Amino acid sequence: MTARRLPFGIKAPSRGTLIFGSIVAGISGVVYASNHYKTQARQNLFDKVTFLADRPLGVHEMPRKVTIYLAPPPGDSLEKSRVWFREYVKPVLYKAAVDYEVREGRNTGDIESMICEEIRQKRKAAKEGIEPIPQVVGKPGNPFSPVPVKHNESDAILAIGRIAWGEVLNGLAKGCEAPLKDKDAVETNNSTVNNGEQTSTESDNQITAIEGSEQLIDQKPVEVSFEEESGNEEKNISKAGEQPILVSTSSEFSADGDNNSVALIDDEEPSFSLPPTFPAVMYIPHENVIGWSNVPYRLYMWAADYKRVDWIGEYAVAVALNQRQPLKENDIDVGHSEKRYWVGDEAKEKVANDKPITLEDKVREHLSTFVRSEN
Known part of the structure; x- marks a missing residue:
């Protein structure tokens, strides 16, 4: 087939x-x-x-x-x-x-x-x-008329x-x-508070050192004449007219520091808006x-x-x-x-x-x- x-x-x-x-x-x-x-x-x-x-x-x-x-x-x-x-x-x-x-x-x-x-x-x-500031550009051929x-x-x-x-x-x-509030502003406030705590601590140490030196001076017998005493009195009188400088202690600052820092950060800000x-x-x-x-x-x-x-x-x-x-x-x-x-x-x-x-x-x-x- x-x-x-x-x-x-x-x-x-x-x-x-x-x-x-x-x-x-x-x-x-x-x-x-x-x-x-x-x-x-x-x-x-x-x-x-x-x-x-x-x-x-x-x-x-x-x-x-x-x-x-x-x-x-x-x-x-x-x-x-x-x-x-x-x-x-x-x-x-x-x-x-x-x-x-x-x-x-x-x-x-x-x-x-x-x-x-x-x-x-x-x-x-x-x-x-705050409103967004619009960009200002000049018209073509007329740069003195910004739009x-x-x-x-x-x-x-x-x-x-x-x-x-x-x-x-x-x-x-x-x-x-x-x-x-931005995080940068909050961090700046916190750093300012911390710097204030360090400054107050240093001032307390200086005041303690001065008091210790005064105690050492008082222990030594020193002969002072009448003229020197009168001169010291005049100096003290002149200093008395000046305004006193208030120095807060570290304990007082720490007691109020937390509240102040919270007030700075919060600033009466609403939690929801x-x-x-x-x-x-x-x-x-x-x-x-x-x-x-x-x-x-x-x-x-x-x-x-x-x-x-x-x-x-x-x-x-x-x-x-x-x-x-x-x-x-x-x-x-x-x-x-x-x-x-x-x-x-x-x-x-x-x-x-x-x-x-x-x-x-x-x-x-x-x-x-x-x-x-x-x-």
């Missing part, structure tokens, strides 16, 4: 060639479909915010600016958070003409410290009545991941309770899928990455549209779905020590978040 021939004398492919060609065609089709749907999903997001970039700004209007806080996911590096921001959040902000500043917390507590210090500075400026340029201040805080979100809220709460305004806050999920047990899900999300683009992109769209609502209690303790992908010894310790994120109502009532579409 003769083998069947294809047209134009082409030989039929072997079984191995068919298998190889089918695999290559399947993978190529998956990659093409994934890129196509990802591009389509991004374009749908861009269509919702591009009108903001096309809108002309006013003469004295500055573009919006937001601050993004990144923290390394447990058991992994900070680069994963950077990639998550670049892939799913940054493109939407760019198309909406929203300026942004990225701040990274490499260690635990870095983001909390940054937020706390920022809120403390706002409270301090409000108490002292004040307002600073482009951030009006929103975006926290990517549960770790960063918890530190942001803790920083906001602690910033309202932090003392307004709010800044004039709070920036809007928003949590953005970050699923760092790692581990051998999650390999099937990683392959699926690699092929269906457009779902993640649409999911996370809606958060960025909400930030760009700038429609706000009060922060609710159920918006605080979020991000529990991330913990299923915390793999590793460090991640297990994080899961064991993870506590519910809480925020006092006296702070939460003044916070707002962005309205996100549920479509």
